[in-house]
Amino acid sequence: MNKSYIKIALTLLSVAGYIQNIAFASESASSTNSSNGGEQEVCDNPKDVQQQFYDNPKETKHAEKFMFEALSLLKKHAKHTDDYEIYKEVDDEAIVYYKTVDGIDIGKLELKIPNADNYDGIINMLWDPRGAENFDGSFIDGSLVRIYNENLVILEQRHKCMVKSWTGYYHALAKKFILSENETAIVLASSNINVHDPNEEKKFVNPLVKSAKLFNPVIDSAEDIREGQLSKMYINLLGFIVKREPDCVKITYLISVNTNFRYWVPNWTIRMGIANKMYDIIKLRDIFQQE
Template sequence: MNKTYIKVYLALFSIAGYMQNVTFASETETVAYNCTKHGTLRYKPTSVYDQYRDEASVDLDEALAVTNYARQASDLLIKLSEVNVQDYSTYSTENGNIIYTKKIGNMDIGRLDFTIPSSSKYPTVYRQYWDFRYEKNPDEKIIQGKVVRVYCVNTALFEKHNPDPNYTPLKKIYTLGSRIYLPEITVIVCPSRILNYDGEINQETGLEEVYKNQKLFELDIDPEEALNKYGDNLSGFVIRKGDDDQVHVTYIN
């Protein structure tokens, strides 16, 4: 089992453990808004905005560029969640969930499918999984990293450190997280797709052109092939409100 495969495997088991232990937050938050002009900081203040005032961005051109960039990842995650897993290897978790894994070229794809009883929990699920507020303990949230820019309640840029031990000191990397909400399906793009940017990001850093110049996924080909050709990590949740009174969740890494 190679190192990359082990990382994917451990990430999926970590998510599976989170699903087993998570206690859903109370449904007191307002309905989520996507990154439109009515969802920016000037129009819809929330606790997230209150916590990250210094990281707030009101540049609408940059917000549009970042939304288009995030939408690409969202579209690919949906396509990957619809792939037949018949030729995937399977592993069972302690709570009965099944982890699916497959190696495609140089990429190791992992997938975890599970259901949550009662479709009424759909809003609670997409809020809980996206919650990255800083007062929560790391083991209480999935979205990790230091927030360096907030575009709207559903889109934020995170600072992390490259885990490669060959980098000394650790190199700062930047990665976007987003939540794209629809009444029947929500996609949460976890901050795992590294931004091709070598500088350090602060309040004065303009990123519109950076987002526009990022490498794109080829969405008109097989989704597994598209991920392999892209050659970088992508992870996230596809959350569906089912017709069978359940919430169907697929996590892909």
């Protein structure tokens, strides 16, 4: 493999890593509201949180519709593995799959973590904006750039490549769903969010979540994004379904990414990078077995 392919492969090892940290804890996250440029901090007091919500009923309605379709797709693709191929069977309780839908790759991880008492802790770690620090060495930072309600936000995530100074980022809408007392879903997807990135030459069209086309907010992004210093990527669909079973916690993790590379990259290289970051999610098992 030549030097350019090595760089690509190492870069891709970071791709899903900065996708993993989609958790948004209301007690510790902060963001910038583009309507007034002021800093928002999501805190414990519900009254304080409510005062910080972005007040745009039409945009919020489109955001909710977008996320409910994303949840429906997450459930559909997580339901079974009949149309997937096994990428790697790590062991009996951790299996990585792949499939292609209309030319779009979708990766899937099925993971079991012993002890049902770990349910709340796992969700808290996934919902914590700094939770990925526990299992992802490429994580730089995450912030909420718009808050519609305590469970519906626009997230910005940044990660660094393991070598050199490459920094990538994405913006995506995300929502946490309490499906039942014993089941929670966290869903994430990108749309055509305008962040004033000069490198963004055309509008992004989400190939999986069709209602994303209705969600086109404008974000007051950071200076380095406006100056085109970072590499932008998009989330077609990403999500966790966390379910408490009698003797374990079952996690189904789904991921589909648009790497937005300007040059040709072999598909096996992209799959390798995404798969390696699915392996990072498996580290949750070791973390919670030690507790």
